[in-house]
Amino acid sequence: MTTTIDLTRGMPPASTFPTEDLIHCCEKVLRRDGHTLMQYGRSPGYAPLKEWIAAYHQTTPARVFMGNSSLEIFAFITQTILPPGARVFVERPTYDRSILLLRRAGMHIVDIPIEQDGVSLEQFEEELKRGVPRLVYLITDFQNPMGTTTSLSKRQQLAKWAEEYDFLIVEDGPYRALRYKGEQPPTLYAIAPQRVLHLSSFSKLLAPGLRVGYMVGNEAAVSKLTEWATNTYIGPVTLTQGMVYEYCVSGLLEKNIEKLKRLYAPKLEAIQAALQKYLPDVSRTQPEGGYYVSLNLPESVRMDALLANAASVGLKLSDGRGFFVNPADGERFLRIPFCSVEPEDIEPAVVRLSQLIG
Amino acid sequence: MTTTIDLTRGMPPASTFPTEDLIHCCEKVLRRDGHTLMQYGRSPGYAPLKEWIAAYHQTTPARVFMGNSSLEIFAFITQTILPPGARVFVERPTYDRSILLLRRAGMHIVDIPIEQDGVSLEQFEEELKRGVPRLVYLITDFQNPMGTTTSLSKRQQLAKWAEEYDFLIVEDGPYRALRYKGEQPPTLYAIAPQRVLHLSSFSKLLAPGLRVGYMVGNEAAVSKLTEWATNTYIGPVTLTQGMVYEYCVSGLLEKNIEKLKRLYAPKLEAIQAALQKYLPDVSRTQPEGGYYVSLNLPESVRMDALLANAASVGLKLSDGRGFFVNPADGERFLRIPFCSVEPEDIEPAVVRLSQLIG
Numbered sequence: 001m002t003t004t005i006d007l008t009r010g011m012p013p014a015s016t017f018p019t020e021d022l023i024h025c026c027e028k029v030l031r032r033d034g035h036t037l038m039q040y041g042r043s044p045g046y047a048p049l050k051e052w053i054a055a056y057h058q059t060t061p062a063r064v065f066m067g068n069s070s071l072e073i074f075a076f077i078t079q080t081i082l083p084p085g086a087r088v089f090v091e092r093p094t095y096d097r098s099i100l101l102l103r104r105a106g107m108h109i110v111d112i113p114i115e116q117d118g119v120s121l122e123q124f125e126e127e128l129k130r131g132v133p134r135l136v137y138l139i140t141d142f143q144n145p146m147g148t149t150t151s152l153s154k155r156q157q158l159a160k161w162a163e164e165y166d167f168l169i170v171e172d173g174p175y176r177a178l179r180y181k182g183e184q185p186p187t188l189y190a191i192a193p194q195r196v197l198h199l200s201s202f203s204k205l206l207a208p209g210l211r212v213g214y215m216v217g218n219e220a221a222v223s224k225l226t227e228w229a230t231n232t233y234i235g236p237v238t239l240t241q242g243m244v245y246e247y248c249v250s251g252l253l254e255k256n257i258e259k260l261k262r263l264y265a266p267k268l269e270a271i272q273a274a275l276q277k278y279l280p281d282v283s284r285t286q287p288e289g290g291y292y293v294s295l296n297l298p299e300s301v302r303m304d305a306l307l308a309n310a311a312s313v314g315l316k317l318s319d320g321r322g323f324f325v326n327p328a329d330g331e332r333f334l335r336i337p338f339c340s341v342e343p344e345d346i347e348p349a350v351v352r353l354s355q356l357i358g
Numbered sequence: 359m360t361t362t363i364d365l366t367r368g369m370p371p372a373s374t375f376p377t378e379d380l381i382h383c384c385e386k387v388l389r390r391d392g393h394t395l396m397q398y399g400r401s402p403g404y405a406p407l408k409e410w411i412a413a414y415h416q417t418t419p420a421r422v423f424m425g426n427s428s429l430e431i432f433a434f435i436t437q438t439i440l441p442p443g444a445r446v447f448v449e450r451p452t453y454d455r456s457i458l459l460l461r462r463a464g465m466h467i468v469d470i471p472i473e474q475d476g477v478s479l480e481q482f483e484e485e486l487k488r489g490v491p492r493l494v495y496l497i498t499d500f501q502n503p504m505g506t507t508t509s510l511s512k513r514q515q516l517a518k519w520a521e522e523y524d525f526l527i528v529e530d531g532p533y534r535a536l537r538y539k540g541e542q543p544p545t546l547y548a549i550a551p552q553r554v555l556h557l558s559s560f561s562k563l564l565a566p567g568l569r570v571g572y573m574v575g576n577e578a579a580v581s582k583l584t585e586w587a588t589n590t591y592i593g594p595v596t597l598t599q600g601m602v603y604e605y606c607v608s609g610l611l612e613k614n615i616e617k618l619k620r621l622y623a624p625k626l627e628a629i630q631a632a633l634q635k636y637l638p639d640v641s642r643t644q645p646e647g648g649y650y651v652s653l654n655l656p657e658s659v660r661m662d663a664l665l666a667n668a669a670s671v672g673l674k675l676s677d678g679r680g681f682f683v684n685p686a687d688g689e690r691f692l693r694i695p696f697c698s699v700e701p702e703d704i705e706p707a708v709v710r711l712s713q714l715i716g
Contacts, residue, residue, distance in 0.1 A: 011398055019392035026384045034377035038565035040369055068426050072591040100589050207396035211595045231458050233430040237569045237595040 005349045006316040010144065010291045010337040016263065017207045018247075018256060025246035026239070037242050041235030043226045045214070049245040057216045059193065065222045067229065068236045070174060070199040070213030071097055077135075077170060077197065078105035080228045081221060086134040089127060091119050093294075093323035093333060095144045095172065098137055111325040114143065116285065118150030121157055132165045140188055141176040142290020145323045145335035149288060152185040159192035168221075172199045177257050179289035180265035194218050202244050204291065205257055210240040264339045267346060268293070271338040274350035282357075291339045297332040301357055306334075313352040363707045364674040368502065368649045368695040374621065375565045376605075376614060383604035384597070395600050399593030401584045403572070407603040415574045417551065423580045425587065426594045428532060428557040428571030429455055435493075435528060435555065436463035438586045439579060444492040447485060449477050451652075451681035451688060453502045453530065456495055469683040472501065474643065476508030479515055490523045498546055499534040500648020503681045503693035507646060510543040517550035526579075527554045532562050533648035535615050538623035540646035552576050560602050562649065563615055568598040622697045625704060626651070629696040632708035637715075649697045655690040659715055664692075671710040 030037060037046070044050065045066025054061045067073040082088070084106040090098065092111035102109050110133070112123045119138065127133075136158070140150040150158075162169050171188040189198035197217035202210055215225070229236065247253055271293055275284055283296045297306070303321055310317045320333030334353075341349060388395060395404070402408065403424025412419045425431040440446070442464040448456065450469035460467050468491070470481045477496065485491075494516070498508040508516075520527050529546040547556035555575035560568055573583070587594065605611055629651055633642055641654045655664070661679055668675045678691030692711075699707060 009398070014393035014397055017392060017396040019388050019396065022392075022396070023385045023388050026388075027381050030377050030381050030384075034375060034380075035372035036567075038375040038377065038380070038567040039372055040367070040561075040566045068595055069591045075590045097589065097592075104589060203398075208398045208592075209394075209396035209596055211591065211593070231455065231462060232433045233427045233569065234455075234566075235569070237426055237598055238567055240595055240597055 004311070004314050004316055005341065005345045005352065007336050007341065007349060008316050008318045009340065011340050012204060012208065012260075013263075013340065013342070016260060017209075018252070021247065021252055022207070022243055025243040025250070029242035029246045030239070033242060037239050041238040043229035043235050044222060045236060046238040046241035046245060049212075049241045049248070052245060052248050053214055053216065057187075057189070057198070059216055062219055063193075063216055063222060065215045065217070065225045065229075066236055066241060067213050067215075067225075068211045069203070070172065070201040070215070071101075072211075073199055073213055073215045073225065074098060074170065074172070075101050076225050076228050076232075077215075077221075078102055078107065080224045081168070082107060082134055087131050089124070089133045089136040090325065091138060091143065091146075092325065093145055093320075093330060094137065094325075095139060096322040098172070099323075099325060102137070109325050114146055114148060116148055118148065118154040119158075121154060124158075124161075128161065128165060133167050136162070136167060136169045137172065138169060138188070139172045139175075140185075141173055142178065142287055142292070144172075144175070144290075145292050145320075145333075146294050147285040147287030147290055147292040149182075149185070150188075155185060155188050155191055159188060159195065162192055162195040167195075169196045170199060171196050174199070174201050174204050175290035176200065177205055178260060178264060178291070180261055180268055182288035189216060197221055202253075205253065205260070206244065206247065210244060211237065212240050212244045264291075267338045267341065267343060270343065270346040271336060271341075271350065274347045278350050278354040279357075291337050293336050293338055295334040295336070297334055297357055299332070301332045303331050306356065309356055313355050315349065315352050315356065362669070362672050362674055363699065363703045363710070365694050365699065365707060366674050366676045367698065369698050370562060370566065370618075371698065371700070374618060375567075376610070379605065379610055380565070380601055383601040383608070387600035387604045388597070391600060395597050399596040401587035401593050402580060403594060404596040404599035404603060407570075407599045407606070408572075410603060410606050411572055411574065415545075415547070415556070417574055420577055421551075421574055421580060423573045423575070423583045423587075424594055424599060425571050425573075425583075426569045427561070428530065428559040428573070429459075430569075431557055431571055431573045431583065432456060432528065432530070433459050434583050434586050434590075435573075435579075436460060436465065438582045439526070440465060440492055445489050447482070447491045447494040448683065449496060449501065449504075450683065451503055451678075451691060452495065453497060454680040456530070457681075457683060460495070467683050472504055472506060474506055476506065476512040477516075479512060482516075482519075486519065486523060491525050494520070494525060494527045495530065496527060496546070497530045497533075498543075499531055500536065500645055500650070502530075502533070502648075503650050503678075503691075504652050505643040505645030505648055505650040507540075507543070508546075513543060513546050513549055517546060517553065520550055520553040525553075528557060529554050530557045532557070532559050534558065535563055536618060536622060536649070537647035538619055538626055547574060555579055560611075563611065563618070564602065564605065568602060569595065570598050570602050625696045625699065625701060628701065628704040629694060629699075629708065632705045636708050636712040640715075649695050651694050651696055653692040653694070655692055655715055657690070659690045661689050664714065667714055671713050673707065673710050673714065
């Protein structure tokens, strides 16, 4: 057997980390602003980076909140903006860690099936009639785990409902800049800036270890989160924010995104071609960017058996059930994080998978 | 009027931050271990630093948990190890942010008066009879805000009670290494390692902006916190942990602590001499280290008036009521963070204070 191919986590290849540039950014920012960065900082984050992000999203720094990862900010949202037991809509399937955080905070989670162009509006409306949510959690671009993108018309309808029924939307967008083809719709935030809290981070565009995440949203939300974060840890880590700032203003981020796209786009082509060749009858999503493609495996598949047998063909697979509020719904669901796989491993990974479920 | 002297926050002077050494540590650790530090990390923290801390506290890495500040770790403790509404003992007065976190988590807080050698054992026993706490929060060395240190005999009795009545102690110890005179008693953790969760950080010994805090405690607690932290943000920021690791193994931390002691010890002498000279009748604590000396102001003082009038003599004072569970108890309490004051400002600060309350 050759080396095991790991299809579990959506981690960037370590070879993409611009370590030398980051060393240089650290030196530069500490020399210039060391007294601020080494002192107690304050939520909502390092001012120069907040300004850069505000400009990027065409808004003001007062609408930017920074934390030690966007996941942490979502945790803060569940602890401050949402009352316990609140009704929250999510996509089915969705990011497993977000389900965990909503559960931990005691939310009443309602999942709405996702289609190739985003959440089903019919089902959404049905659930809206049953009860207006306090918050809707969506991953609009290259959804995790599906890989699908919410269409412009669906974004517009969702924004309209948010206004009409007075609910908030968290738009989780860490993959948005990684589009390999097709046209970019505006963010939900751009459509409804008072209703949408847009989360993003530099984990997929630069390096996850920096743990620099941010939210762009209304000032009331920023202010609630700031108070909560200050009471939790005074301020987030600002050195890594300072490094990201130097990286961005030097024009390096743009170049890095282009580099990543040149690396990942062929991986997407390769995985789709291999799936078409070796698993033509298995239905799959058609991502235009991001990290994931997902499969709806044949009826005969049982997740426990699949996971147990994966090692025998040299694969490590993720349990699809983790992405569902009701785990049984993920019995035949498989997420493939194609960006994390080495180019030469993509076809062999699909061949092995076909042996497993063929 | 000359420049205002700020006696509010316990912040290290920015001039003490070893910025050049930290730049060098960042470069060194990113070159050596960049692939790990820039990838998704995992709670409970960067392995080499955990090992260094374990050796420092003569324990094993499995008993070390790392977070983005020790305050954050205390927040996690209130959210995981303590059930809501639990009975928690604290010192009176105590660190204002710890009171906030206990309140936020819905704890039933009982405060026990502190004496020159630590919490009053008579009062402690009284409260123990009224109801055993789940947790006792103590700052044993150079207490914030008092400046006092818990004596060895009190530590032994507290450890004995923790065993006998089955409660946990959080020992918050960020100032411990900053002893300017007198003898060092062992940590409570060293006396009762199964009962004590020892919190500390590099904020006062190196730089607060790094946000590197840690806990040393029993493995069950480490494991609960690890699960909570992983669900909150996957892993803490490890780059700053890596920098601290390089700083420590190079022997620089030890040298920095010696440098800080040479800087702070004369400040403690100066503030005590000035208080003796200009406010001889005001009772005060007699710290042997740390950041704070505290005053029990004359009966005539009212905090609101004191704070309002401070500006007129060129002072900025901290509201003593913040350090008390029952704010009224702090009506005449003043904390002075002498380490944060420039040497030449110490005598003028006390002169101005004497004008204010004389």
